[in-house]
Amino acid sequence: MPQPQTRPAPRTVRFGGLDGLRAIAVGLVLCYHLFPPLLPGGFLGVDVFFVMSGFLITSLLLREYELGGRIRLGAFWRRRARRLLPALGLVLLVSTALALPVGGDLLVGIGQQIAGAAFFVSNWVFIANGADYFARDTPELFRNMWSLAIEEQFYIVLPLVVLLLVRLRSRPSRAIPLAALGLASAALMFELSRAGVDPTRIYFGSDSHTFGLLLGAAMAAVLHRPEASEVLNPGPLRQLAAAAAALAGLAVLGWLAATLSEGSPASFQWGFQLATAAALLVVWAVTRPGAWIGRALDAPPLRWVGERSYGIYLWHWPLLLICAGALGPDLEWLVAPLALAATVLAAALSYRFVEQPVRRFGLRRSLRMLVRVGDHTPRRRFVAIGLAAVVAVAAPAAVVAIVTAPQQSSAAEAIARGQEALEHSRAAQQADEGRSGRGERSEGASETGKTENPAPGKGSGGGAKEQSAEPAPLSPDGRDLVAVGDSVMLASLPELEAAYPGISIDAAVSRGMGTGAEIVTGLSSQGSLRGVLVVGLGTNGPVQAEDLDTIRASAGTRPVVLVNAHADRDWIPGVNQLLTDYAAAHRGVVVADWTGSVTGVPDALAGDDIHPNPSGGEIYAGSVQRALEELQSPGEGIGFGLPRR
Template identity: 30%
Template sequence: MKREHNIVRKQHKTRYMPGLDGLRAVAVIAVIIYHLNPQILSGGFLGVDTFFVISGFLITSLLLHEYRETGRIDLKNFWIRRFKRLIPAVVFLLMVLVSYMAIFHLERLAAIKTDFIAALVYFANWWFIIEDVSYFEALEANPLKHLWSLAIEEQFYIIWPIVLLLLLVLVKRMGRIWLITFGISIVSLIIMIVLSAPFEDNSRVYFGTDTRAHSLLIGVLFAYIFPPFRLKKEIGAGSKAVLNLIGFVTLGILIYLFTFVSSSHYWIYVGGLYGIAVLTSLLIAASVHPSTFFANRLLGNPLFVFIGKRSYSLYLWHYPIIVLSNTYFVAGQVPIYVIIIQIILTFVMAEVSYRFIEQPFRRNGFKAFGFADVVNRVRLIVVGVLGIVMVLFLTGVLDDPIDNVLEDREQQRAYEEMEFTSSIKTIDQSIVNEESVRTLEPLFIGDSITVDIEDEVLYRMPYATVDGEIGRQLWDVEALIQANYANYTEPEDIVVLQLGTNGVIAVDDMQAVIDLFEEATIYVINTRSPRDWQADVNSMLNEITENNENVHLIDWFSVSEGHPEYFSNDGVHLTPLGKQVIVQEIVDVMNEVSVE
């Protein structure tokens, strides 16, 4: 797309852009906060999209600059630079992670072996799709799940330079190249729209290279029309004001999105992410221009630049540190001092990686691991020991010890649960045998939490009907009711609905389910779940309760506040004590309603 612009001129050398590092800092901070607690910054996952747009923009800008200056693109040299920039940090992370888990989490090591290999060859995103892994709902700790985005970027770095070179050689005219690239981005968007669905787990479209390519390509498109290495250093006051205004407005909108968007919001999958990528490209314009206050003083401040330069390392290290340390606590109820330690450890390990692995390798390659000085020798010894552990892991030498530990842990867990279960059956028999409780015939419909409490419910209310299913969503319930429970329509009929663990629920859809029971007495149990949709689900249930006289709230969220002992490590499912407490709360609310 050939165009003249009053702020563009030819410049032969690339220049450092501090504002871009500042934008990286904003993105990585958002992602870290999201993974620390998604309820604090529910849209923090969008920081990954910011990285995608930046990558598409910067890589294409560098390739176009090289082509304009030399008439060619040295693919081999480009890939070597990318290798030196990206691979050592990932390999170091994987080596440290395997060694740490071999000592402290041996029972979890076998579960990540295939994930480890997929991460090593930058195939993680497709592997998670093949394995049907959920980005948003998976309850098992997976310290490598965040590497899906790096896999997409690496795939982009391999494929896009070839595509761009072919376009430059065969199509030549920038206008047509822009249109072709735009067309590819629209195809990616269409695939995302077709494969996504409301109120479902959209991890397939979240992980897919095909469905996420449009964010990278938006950055590519912007590099065509706003080449950062050809911008004038000085522009008029009016142009500066416009760029600064664009920067402040777009940054403000992005922070708003980080704060209030949820992964369960369907609109982000049907054009929302595309629009956010366009917004980010405008933010990049204000972030890379050499003459703006926004780029040089705001985003380019020393603290943001420091964090931004280490954003890759911070992204690599934060997630495994959070995931593995959280295994000692209930998800969503991690003490503040632990969160502070997680943040400190993230920055410490990122700095170690950046200063002693990444930068030396970028400057000196494999010579950084020689015998030239003490630092090099220490680095060689440390990496050598870690590498041996990784080889033992990959070749299966650690398999037998892992199997033995798994067997011992399973036996210990079964014994502890049996002992604990027998010790907590201490409910006063006058309550258990209370006529108003034992003669109730309620219908329970719910997801895995209902499965959890079935035995406890039947112990307290032996005539109850309990219909729980792991992973059940609201849209599964309407047909279930019509087929099996259409006769629960009279005031004396009691229905308990426990839904919302697995995703957001629309008010209208919930109301439709309520209406199926007509005049039945209905109880809805709200949720405590370390997911970004928790607040939305509980707000919806409050609204349903207020709008329907025959619907009553069982406030499990409030009852369980400050009681991590009620939950297993995932912060969702219940311990034997938790099962006892929630069923007691159900009985108490039923008794209160019957008195009314």
């Protein structure tokens, strides 16, 4: 077997395979946002970017120190600015202007979002505002800027750290501090998840989601060999090893992208960590000098996409929201393909006429080249006129959008309307109790308490099938109903109270079925449950059958109405199927078909397509009413078990 040929590594070697890997990474993100059922774990593409960025930037800094004996911080940050700011500024300007005619929720907090993106602190701005990255119904126009913020924060600190590390002689000693910081960040993500911290806080946090960048940097420190020779034509065994490693890493990434659930404990406790390890393996394999797999990954189509991946990532999310807002639900099928086409076109134009000139000549020289009319070729004149027209139209439109942006989203307004009604009801109840005297009970309470509706094993027996005689099939009024729900029920509260005066409602934002089970158990122990229990939970996470069992046991012989959920979230179909199956298996439990009633009704829901407007609140109350009527059907025939009036 011929011996591999070696010679000193060229000082300006280009890493193979990274453009192709960038194309794969941005493809994962595009599928996740544009076609979510295809790759539910496609958000891992960002972590592949993190590993590549940490590896590449650290390699460049070490090479600069090797060649010149120093790292020029100003020049490094200037290169980063040239690379990132032109495309970012164009996206912020044009997208804000395009969102103006669409209006509505797209413009909520737009000024704050632009400031966060411009100063590379978007991730912390979204954390402070309580944003939910994994909710497709909260339309922050520049939500995707969070990852750019983390990278830029890393780029500010990294060269300072490298300046300290180059004083250490051995490659392992340089890598160990970076690896230790990366492992600490990965461990922090794990611990925060186990502690039940909000998933968006974990995902957006610079402290808990920097391990890909740090571990990529550590690998660069280990592999950088300034004085050693590199194998330029590795033998067949080395080629096979590199190809096998790359394919294995890509297979793991593909499996995770197809199976990992967004925002799940599994994703934070091992999913992101495993994806980062797989990305490290791929980057190591494809960047080996002379590796065939690196050349294969840099095939022309993949390389074309990879070179424009930064612009594709910046443009795709705001254009997706703008297309969705402009087309509306009737043309929803057209949103994703139109957004994809617009994204590729915008990224290609930005790369050719904005990013590359500024990267090559700098911002000031590029501007001078555009404004010097006498030196213009026809093509340059066309570009200058086009860019001037874009700025002339987009700049004032963006200013108007920022100035006229609504203070809160339509969903927040719907929730606030329900909260105001809830506070008014509580104040009226307290005033009524004050007039009645301490310890007295109202007529409604005296007719529907725990005493007349004993729990299983007490009084009249242990379940709906064991009720004594045939109670009169009375239709309950508000004094017979107690409801526990989430923000959807809260937004529907005025209409529920109008349909059922005197109803007792306990509803709050971001409440899940587990919390609801605890509340129902508490109400039961206090004797505060009324004749019929209405439960409207399931929007904010998966539901466990054990929680439904707890609710039913606490309700005793009382009928239970389970309101199903309506939202564009991965767990909703499973939640609704579980509620339907549970009601079918238990007498005295029925489902109020909220999602079936509201789907496709114009103007019934706020901009998030979850929380009801007043007309949607009437639909919500109507679905509860139909469920109560079903309880009196021959199939159920339980007549609510309410006392005769």
